[in-house]
Amino acid sequence: MLTRKCLGITSLVSFGLIAGCSSDSSTTPKDDLADITENITNPCVYDGYTAMQGANGETMCLDAEGTLAFWINDDGSYGFPEASQGSDSTDGTSSNEEEGSSTPNESETSTPAETSTTCTTEKALYTVNGISYYKNDDGSLYYFDADCNKASLTAATPASSSSISEDSETAASSASQTGSSSESATANSSAATAPSTSNGNVPSITYATSGATVENNNSCVTVTGGEVVITCAGDYDFSGSYSGADAQIRVYSPKSDSGVYLNLRGLTLTNTADAPIYSQMSSKTFVVPKNGTTNTLSDGSTRTKSYTYVNSNNETKVDTTGACIYAKDDLTIKGEGTLIVKGNYNNGIHTSNDLRVKNGIVTVTAKNNGLKGKESVSISGGTLNITTSNGDGIKSDADDATDLAAGKGSIEITGGEITINSKYDGITANNAIVVAEGESTTPTIKVTSGGGQTCLSQSSSGNGGGMGGGFGGGFGMGGSSCSPDSSMKGFKADSSIAISGGVIEINSRDDGIHSDGNITLSGGKMTIKSDDDGVHAEKALYVKDNANVSVTMAYEGMESPDMNFEGGITSVITTDDGWNAAGGTSTTTGGNTGRGGPGGGWGMGGGSTGKLTVTGGYHYIYVGTGDTDGVDSNGDINISGGVIIVECRMNGGMGGMVDSDGSTSIKNAKLLGFGTNNSEEGTQYSVNFTTENYYGTSEIAFKPSFSGSKMVSSVGQPGVVNSVSGMNKTCFGDDESRCVYTK
Template identity: 80%
Template sequence: MNKKFLTMGCISSLSLAMYSGCSDSTSDLYNPANPFGEVNEESSSSVANAGAGDEIVVSSDSESATSSATATSSASLNLSSSATIAPNSSATIAPNSSATLASSSSNGTKPSTNSSSSATPTIQSSSSTTSQQVNENTGNRPVITYAASGATATNAGNCVTVTGGTVTIKCGGEYDFSGNYSGNDAQILVNTAKTDSSVYLNMRGLTLSNTADAPIYIQKASKAFVVAKNGTTNTLSDGSTRTKTYNYTNDNGEAKTDTTGACIYAKDDLTIKGEGTLVVKGNYNNGIHTSNDLKVKNGLITVNAKNNGLKGKSSVEISGGTINITTTEGDGIKSDTEDAADLASGKGSIEITGGEITITSAFDGITAANAVTVANGESTSPTIKVTAGGGHSCLSDPTSNTGSTGGRGGMGGFPGMGGSSCSPTESMKGIKGDSSITISAGIIDINSRDDGLHSSGNITVSGGTITIATDDDGVHAEKALYVKDNANISVTLAYEGMESPDMHFEGGITSVITTDDGWNAAGGTSTTTTGGNTGRGGPGGFGGGFGPGSGSTGKLTVTGGYHYIYVGTGDTDGVDSNGDITISGGVIIVECRMNGGMGGMVDSDGTTNISSNAKLLGFGTNNSEEGTQYSVSFNTNNYYGTSSIAFKPSFSGNKMVSSVGQPSAISSVSGMTKTCFGNSTDRCVYTK
């Protein structure tokens, strides 16, 4: 007798009953004759060419288990080129027929299948005493339909238990759901072994409202997928309170007690996908939550949640989809593991590489305990719009104030001192990454009560187009800020435009309009106190504050890029550092309307070095502490500068700073290169 060998590394003796494939993809039809999913082409050829009497030996690389089937002339086991094990038109795989399929576990004990050819066979795993039926009723995957009386299931075998409106999934595989049901038992509960295959919950027009709990609860699974099928609308809502607790044993034999904390609530990895529509209403707490990794692939997804919209405690990855999130008491997208080992391994992070995301959040729009990354995906670039904390509401546009008094006083600040930030005590930031924020692509629009971009570590922007309006800092990094390459950042309104103790402008195009400092290199610690206006006014404070005793230090370096800074009236600085300033390249335009205090267009508490290789033009209404200053009267009708740089100011004054020699009115900018800042068509610099 000839032998054909088939290696199948993805076979587990615990997952024979409902195994629908080794990959994460879904098919439209569940094939019970292919419980093992994909196989390699070499194995496919060997089985397909097996003749009568050939013994086909199936071996598992991972568990050293073997299964054998004998093909006879009346019942053969065929494997097509698409890697599907299916009986031919005249064959039926049954324990009592001439074609048998037996599986042995790693301990050598072979599970038995005792049924007639017309009955549904039962496969017994040697590692479990629970029988599981293979779904062979019609050849289709299990179908669960909800109606007013509850749920009914077909093709379910022993993998599905239905009690009223509660459907319990006990095997890996694909399951179709449709219908409409509301009640305190309206729930899909998944409890499968982690060694089993992935579970796919295919939504094919389902409205499920649980009045007391979560409509979807992934208690235990290898991986779970919620799939909104194309052309369907699926709506899930949960109860506003919780009284029920769940007691179960995990795969480690540990007793667990759990209460669902979201409308879609998962304890293991969860993926949301599909080309249909998914509407999630989280009335109790979060909208979609997993204690592990959350992925969103595609689909039209709307989440309305009391607390957080999307939460993956270990991580969140979004690569596509049109996602609309609204929260009334929480954050938009969140990853917040506190485990030190997880954080060290990169968990607690959010990565966005695609999709159109709109967030209206009560608090932070996007927040991660570790890193936030926004980058290009394989074929798309993400679009993100965030309104956090209701958006900015208390700062006035400094460009509209043409008087001589100071900026808005804020919460206790004094007119004439630049005003203080009026941001709230709660965190209502646009994007927050505790360890870092890295942005290399995408279109990002942030309107926030608190900082637009905020990190307790570093912020690096090398690409993308970012627009920020806020009542506090536009961009704030507590360790270092890097702007380079193709970054395009426009802060249309902020208390301070960009702030970090270590600032590096290496390229890109930036624009900031602020009521206080434009760039502020501050926040680092120093063993000695320094002079200058280094303090920062808090609630009831003195706006820009007074420097002596602050102990803050900073460093600012510019080597390239095009940068525009506009600061309002009061004790305001355009470019400010509590340490050194080094400008060796790039193009910088500063419009500073300071009319009180110290500082001006350029202010440094350390050493200031401005190279002639850099093109710096400053326009002011008061003296500048640093830079080469000229007494040049300017107005809004003419361009001013030199033969290498020219700019038309937005207000009138009589003080200018220039790194390229004596500035004057320029009669023509013909032949010069025009670069505009932000979305402006009139705030543009001309250079040669």
């Protein structure tokens, strides 16, 4: 006779007929349901079973010997007869219902239940949804109707039997694929509980000194000491406190189910040898810290245990948990409570698929990475505090070429308040990073990577007095980046970075924002300080629309072989070049911006090329003393719009306020440059300027932060501007004294 092992039959799962696990909030589109049922010819799905119509419309599935194996209710839920077989239950409520069937409504049970037991003294073979069934001499099943007429079962049709509910909370709940799970510590192993079916209850699991206990068991919870194994979809409540090598909530639920919700209602779970939460298999697992509760999860600092199990593809896998919360399938953190995760072994929260954070207060400390979704990470809300002692803050690192082409390995942030203090990169993706405004939320991100910007500093020496706007003194000699050998960037992506919203603060030992491909900044407010580049794109950089970017300290402010400023407001303060269009491959040598010079700086003849284009926006550039350039390109410079202020304190070498190794065109733009030495490009004027006055023309005015004698202007002869009244004021960064006035 078929027992609960029938849940593992692949054909059941493939067609998603059995939908008996307890409800959750997942969804299954109706189009998908149509696809599921389109080609079903046998309502019982797999060969060797006969589908018969039950008295209340359910489909009764009989094996080759005519024995009832299971039944499928009209709403898609199902039940098993083993608990009531041979019983003489006469109260209209079969014990089967506690094992797996949905509770029938009154219209289904009242009349038949009253009549079937009064029509005969024969002992019922099965009781299904309140109806008693008996067997004829020929082996066929029958029951009695309300008038005590004997009625034989008739063959069920696909339409009547496979009535999968279109309710999203039940349609996706279905049986598990065949498989068993085992875990082993060294050479010892024990079989894990196979997937089961829920009776609709919401279990409550409480931890205490002796381990876990469960109330309202829905037939899907197995407890062994401190180990809790969940084998089908639905809600599960957890509370209490426990510490031990067996302190683990393990999910082994069919991938065809709609999801497992681990509701944390004041739980402290410390696994001294392994992961306290391990989702071995599920369509998706939700970790839900409930409102008003604080929940703490800690894992062991070593791993000696491995798990052998059969996955959804019927493949035998051997696994070792690599995080405090460790999942093989989709994982979502949601809930309005507090979740504290202590990853003492490796990562804090890890999934091999997609990781989503929707809300809640989540604090993660991890030895390696804080959050890792190998396929993707999506954050739309919540308050996240992430600290790593030897890894990255948030990471997605899919490396399969097909997956990358499909967009895997990416991170998307559309909400939340995120604070990261990481040993290495703050946010890193093998594909793309996207930061954008959510439907009703603005993400706030604060990253400190590698201990933050530490080795570049302002100097009290410098030329021509102190800087205005609260800078104190001028910068010391520029030229040498002091970034580390390891990657300690704020944002790092292999493919692209696109930021269109949010408030972002980056303090990085390495580049602030770095992409091996393109960077597009079109919105949001970014504040960056770095010991290397503020913003660095290996292919192309685009700044446009409403982007507001302020690099408050960097070796070089922004760098890319193809730089495009179409809009936005930017400011950079650097010890070397402000804007550096360099890095592309060149067939010729020459130029003064190729890395390889003394001290790790950019030396002569780097062989790179570049292109810099400005068509709009408001931009401020300040560079320190030494061989420094404000606007620098290893190729052409084309400025045809926008407003640009350059303060260049170069006191040696070549370049100055504007420097190009190719052609330079400055037309229809407002550019003012203030320098202490000659500029290689642009129309230069000998104008003595101080920090006391505004300088420019009737179209543009700016008060410099140091004194000098050289100016570059694209709007004619500059001089003192006595009044800026009636002009438009645009400030850079958060400094109200560093503003340009334009008409």
